[in-house]
Amino acid sequence: MDKGEKDKYELENRNENSINYQAPVMSSDWQFGGANLTTAGMSLVPSGNPLAIGSSCASASVADSFGSNLWEHPSNSQNLGFCGINVQNGASSSNAMGIGKSTLTSLRSGVDRPFDMGWNAASSMLKGGFFLPNTTGILPQSLSQFPADSAFIERAARFSSFNGGTFSDMVIPFGMPESMGLYTGGMGLMRGPEDMFAANGMKSVSGVESQKIKLNVTEATRDACLQVENRAKKSPGNDRRNGSLLRANEEAKQGIGGSGNESDEAEFSGHDGGQDEPSSLDGAGGEPSAKGLSLKKRKRSLQDAEIDQAKGGQPSTEAAKDGAENQQKGDQKQTTSVNKTTGKQLSPASHPPKEEYIHVRARRGQATNSHSLAERVRREKISERMKFLQDIVPGCSKVTGKAVMLDEIINYVQSLQRQVEFLSMKLATVNPRLDFNIEGLLAKDIIQSRAGPSSTLGFSPDLSVGYPSLHPSQPGLFQAALPVTGSNTGVIHRSLSSQFTSLTGGLKESNQLSNPWEDELHNVVQMNYGTSAPSDDLNGLNHLEIHK
Amino acid sequence: MNKYNPPRMNPSSLRSRFATRFLRSLSKINAKKPTASSSSPTEIFRRYRRIKVAADKSMAYSVRSRRTWSRAMLWKLRTRPCCRRSVKTSTIVRKTRHEKQNKNTTTTTGEDGVVFGVEADELRELVPGGEAMDLYNLLDETAHYIKCLTTQVQVMKKIADFYSP
Numbered sequence: 021m022d023k024g025e026k027d028k029y030e031l032e033n034r035n036e037n038s039i040n041y042q043a044p045v046m047s048s049d050w051q052f053g054g055a056n057l058t059t060a061g062m063s064l065v066p067s068g069n070p071l072a073i074g075s076s077c078a079s080a081s082v083a084d085s086f087g088s089n090l091w092e093h094p095s096n097s098q099n100l101g102f103c104g105i106n107v108q109n110g111a112s113s114s115n116a117m118g119i120g121k122s123t124l125t126s127l128r129s130g131v132d133r134p135f136d137m138g139w140n141a142a143s144s145m146l147k148g149g150f151f152l153p154n155t156t157g158i159l160p161q162s163l164s165q166f167p168a169d170s171a172f173i174e175r176a177a178r179f180s181s182f183n184g185g186t187f188s189d190m191v192i193p194f195g196m197p198e199s200m201g202l203y204t205g206g207m208g209l210m211r212g213p214e215d216m217f218a219a220n221g222m223k224s225v226s227g228v229e230s231q232k233i234k235l236n237v238t239e240a241t242r243d244a245c246l247q248v249e250n251r252a253k254k255s256p257g258n259d260r261r262n263g264s265l266l267r268a269n270e271e272a273k274q275g276i277g278g279s280g281n282e283s284d285e286a287e288f289s290g291h292d293g294g295q296d297e298p299s300s301l302d303g304a305g306g307e308p309s310a311k312g313l314s315l316k317k318r319k320r321s322l323q324d325a326e327i328d329q330a331k332g333g334q335p336s337t338e339a340a341k342d343g344a345e346n347q348q349k350g351d352q353k354q355t356t357s358v359n360k361t362t363g364k365q366l367s368p369a370s371h372p373p374k375e376e377y378i379h380v381r382a383r384r385g386q387a388t389n390s391h392s393l394a395e396r397v398r399r400e401k402i403s404e405r406m407k408f409l410q411d412i413v414p415g416c417s418k419v420t421g422k423a424v425m426l427d428e429i430i431n432y433v434q435s436l437q438r439q440v441e442f443l444s445m446k447l448a449t450v451n452p453r454l455d456f457n458i459e460g461l462l463a464k465d466i467i468q469s470r471a472g473p474s475s476t477l478g479f480s481p482d483l484s485v486g487y488p489s490l491h492p493s494q495p496g497l498f499q500a501a502l503p504v505t506g507s508n509t510g511v512i513h514r515s516l517s518s519q520f521t522s523l524t525g526g527l528k529e530s531n532q533l534s535n536p537w538e539d540e541l542h543n544v545v546q547m548n549y550g551t552s553a554p555s556d557d558l559n560g561l562n563h564l565e566i567h568k
Numbered sequence: 569m570n571k572y573n574p575p576r577m578n579p580s581s582l583r584s585r586f587a588t589r590f591l592r593s594l595s596k597i598n599a600k601k602p603t604a605s606s607s608s609p610t611e612i613f614r615r616y617r618r619i620k621v622a623a624d625k626s627m628a629y630s631v632r633s634r635r636t637w638s639r640a641m642l643w644k645l646r647t648r649p650c651c652r653r654s655v656k657t658s659t660i661v662r663k664t665r666h667e668k669q670n671k672n673t674t675t676t677t678g679e680d681g682v683v684f685g686v687e688a689d690e691l692r693e694l695v696p697g698g699e700a701m702d703l704y705n706l707l708d709e710t711a712h713y714i715k716c717l718t719t720q721v722q723v724m725k726k727i728a729d730f731y732s733p
């Protein structure tokens with residue numbers, strides 16, 4: 021789109037200006053250098069143009085002088101021994117600047133290097149080169165402005181949506197070198213499609229395509245935003261994969277360049293493939309992204325499957341399968357015939373990505389009946405639940421097999437219920453010495469206060485790992501898992517003593533109060549240990565209590 | 569004097585909700601007990617029943633109706649008969665459970681390739697409201713139920729430790 025291109029140029033100018041503004045020192049040195057240039061240039065150049073350079077250097081604002089120097093310098097380049105340099109194309113002018121810099125470095129020293137880097141950066145932005153990884157020093161400052169501009173993001177996404185992985189990297193406002201490298205890689209590729217479209221003479225089609233791409237932009241923004249945290253964690257690892265994805269996308273793009281519809285789906289499936297991979301086993305992050313993606317995939321044709329496989333046939337497709345195991349609405353689609361034909365393209369080791377209710381693909385060498393597909397999906401869901409329960413129920417990590425696991429789970433639930441009964445019996449026998457209300461509030465404070473560091477017992481990490489995926493809204497329970505039963509006494513002791521000191525206002529009685537509490541708590545420990553023996557599954561806990 | 573402010577947990581967490589409700593019900597139960605007969609075993613037993621019901625009820629109310637098991641438990645508690653009527657309903661319940669055992673074995677094996685058979689039925693018995701669920705939802709409910717049970721146990725343990733002599 022011309023508007024997009026214009027905006028690109030505007031942004032590039034802005035980028036140049038930003039670089040300029042952020043490097044006032046450099047430009048001032050440039051001015052000095054210009055002054056030196058005048059002196060040196062006069063020796064080199066017979067014409068009086070360097071005087072113009074010097075005057076323009078000395079005058080005006082930083083950016084203007086810089087810009088004017090930019091345009092004037094090539095005119096003098098011939099004087100400096102250059103020839104055949106186009107002024108119209110910014111890229112070539114920056115090239116000239118680059119070359120010119122090399123001569124100027126002979127005149128000046130030290131300051132040119134950041135300049136060169138800056139101009140190299142600009143040239144890379146313009147030409148789509150990959151100079152950037154060398155020059156990440158300056159760029160993060162300027163590029164960090166970009167993600168803030170959502171309109172720019174959309175436009176950038178329009179062209180870079182071919183690169184599913186890099187888009188979300190662009191959204192991240194981090195100054196991470198890898199992501200910046202990918203960012204400019206993505207921006208470089210923005211040039212690619214434009215050139216391609218221009219070359220194919222598809223200006224009219226590109227207008228249509230860009231409209232279709234707009235649909236994907238919002239999806240991409242949403243999905244990318246959903247995956248920002250995943251990206252942040254995994255962007256170093258994404259480099260290689262997304263780099264290869266870029267190249268694959270480019271090749272695929274050129275292959276598909278003819279039909280707009282296909283490329284539209286290609287973008288999206290490429291986007292999907294790019295996004296599915298890094299969201300390896302992060303359940304929370306993978307769920308919304310997969311959900312958003314699959315909701316949009318409802319109307320895709322079979323071509324989507326081919327393209328998706330061609331692009332997404334990267335090793336870590338199990339991640340997509342994991343992300344696919346979510347509750348989603350949609351129709352179940354059978355692409356088994358497509359799978360058979362495109363199965364040859366894939367490596368035998370990779371499993372095609374499976375999604376629920378929309379796109380269930382049969383794996384190689386497996387039955388393709390719709391019933392068996394649904395059954396397999398259910399089985400996988402059930403096994404996932406079993407694994408989760410294995411994490412929750414203590415002592416089940418070494419147990420394999422579903423029947424034994426279920427037995428363990430049943431025993432555990434029974435033991436918990438018995439524990440509740442026993443505790444209620446105990447509460448029935450307790451005679452509260454003080455009024456319930458006040459002490460109830462106190463107890464509530466105790467109960468609500470975080471357990472101390474003593475709660476980290478042997479298998480509490482397992483439990484805390486198991487919880488987040490199930491109930492992320494209740495983090496307080498994580499460290500309050502089963503083993504806390506062993507740590508209650510320590511916690512209560514500490515919190516009680518603290519509470520009593522605050523209650524009694526630091527009277528001397530508090531000291532006397534805390535001492536009897538200690539004795540009583542020791543008694544309580546022994547009592548707990550003795551009375552909780554009957555339950556089988558509590559033996560492990562009791563051992564832990566001993567160790568405490 | 570140094571003020572010790574324990575870091576506050578999420579006030580709307582399951583644990584705090586359950587704790588407030590349970591403490592309230594506990595105070596109600598203990599308020600109406602006459603001190604004279606508190607030590608008799610029958611009285612203690614009655615109090616135990618009431619406390620157990622209060623614990624289950626407060627847990628189910630803390631979860632509201634978001635979970636199948638909590639809904640089933642609430643329904644069970646609401647239609648809970650008094651002692652006189654309990655005999656009749658218990659026999660009925662037993663019969664239906666026996667019937668269901670015959671039924672469920674076939675359904676569980678037919679659903680997925682793995683035979684779960686008897687264990688799933690036992691689990692269904694344990695988890696309230698589990699009779700009407702397929703295996704996947706049953707496992708889901710079991711996980712949440714386990715979590716709530718551990719909360720319950722923990723809170724009650726703390727209360728008991730607090731009030732124990």
